[in-house]
Amino acid sequence: MTLAAQAVLSSAAGLVFFAAVLFWPAGTVDYWQGWLFVAVFALTTIVPTVYLAIRHPAALARRMKAGPMAETRPVQRVVITAVIAAAIATFVVSALDHRFGWSDVPNWVVLVAELLVAIGLGGAQWVIVQNNYAGASITVEPGQTLASTGLYGLVRHPMYAGAALMMIATPPALGSWWGLLCVLGSAPALAARILDEEKMLTEELPGYREYTRRVRYRLIPGVW
Template sequence: MKLVAQTLASSVLGAAYFVAVLFWPAGTFDYWQAWVFLAVFIVTTLGPTFFLAVRHPDALARRMKAGPTAETRPAQRLIITLTVVLVTATFVLSALDHRFGWSSAPAWVVVVGNTLVALGLSGAQLVVVQNHYAAATVRVEAGQPLVSTGLYGLVRHPMYTGTVVMMLGTPLALGSLWGLLGVAASAPVLVARILDEEKMLTAELAGYREYRRQVRYRLVPGVW
């Protein structure tokens, strides 16, 4: 029951957050791109959330513990704080772009953006199914196994790969080109999170040093 209550509370807070960062700066609820984006976001996350709640509630509970206060490493608290600010700025900038017409994204761009959002979110959700210890925070738990198969056989941080794809698609789904500036500003913060996380995993997770030699790339095969 506690997990159900937490999930419901998270859903309510999420809805309030999207109203605050999308429709308020847009100055209207007549923003069809935002409504389509929200529909794609909800549909894509709803199924995996129910699956985890039924089959792997511990994994869902780990995903529910998020935010700067949930991090144990000082560097990650700062990184997550910056991430929240930049993600919020991306939404607000995209909504302001809609309001004032700074850029014009045709419908096909919106479709491409929503496709990227769905693919990125689906990939990130699949990571949690393949690795039940894939939490929203950077930590190593007692008895945590090293996962090197599935998406982890392609890149070392597949959840972040999904996140990048989703974030690239978000401004486009919202009909904004200027929102891509917020995504670009988030890139060095994500790199800092990954590098600090790998430092911890190498020191605390058994077999991770060997895994790094086996899977060379962090986010994109052949690139980085």
């Protein structure tokens, strides 16, 4: 199967995923927050995907190798499973919140949260453009070089920083406060993923130990 066909199938699977975790639990398609979220998600990912397919197909291929079975480290298979479960729970709880009216999120908060979703997801996508070795699974490939400039000059894991911003903004973007509990529950799994990844990079990627001395923070400047 060609890379283009894989990308199309991945996009179609994404639409099915959102139908399953948003509109089905919401019990309706009359859910403007959900539709706006899907539109923002689609636009923020389609443009970088097309760019990578044209300019850096190998990077796109790495990005599409995702999920527990794509991981080579057993601990990462457990961690990524927990992260995916927390993400699904976030969507489902937020949709149920809409259905049963547990939260009252002002429209302006929804719109600001949608903007943060776009910024977080867009930042995570931009990381792949800056570092073609940034994939969805944790590996060090032959010939891989250290990325230390651009977003990598701010924090050591800009892709995770963007993804974290997106996930924090997702519940209010979907009109829910209760969904934030699921995001909070994913924090230990994300921290475990980062710490284990850094252990591997320190052992296998030349220059990474020195890089950690120059760029002190992993995820949030001035915090961690």
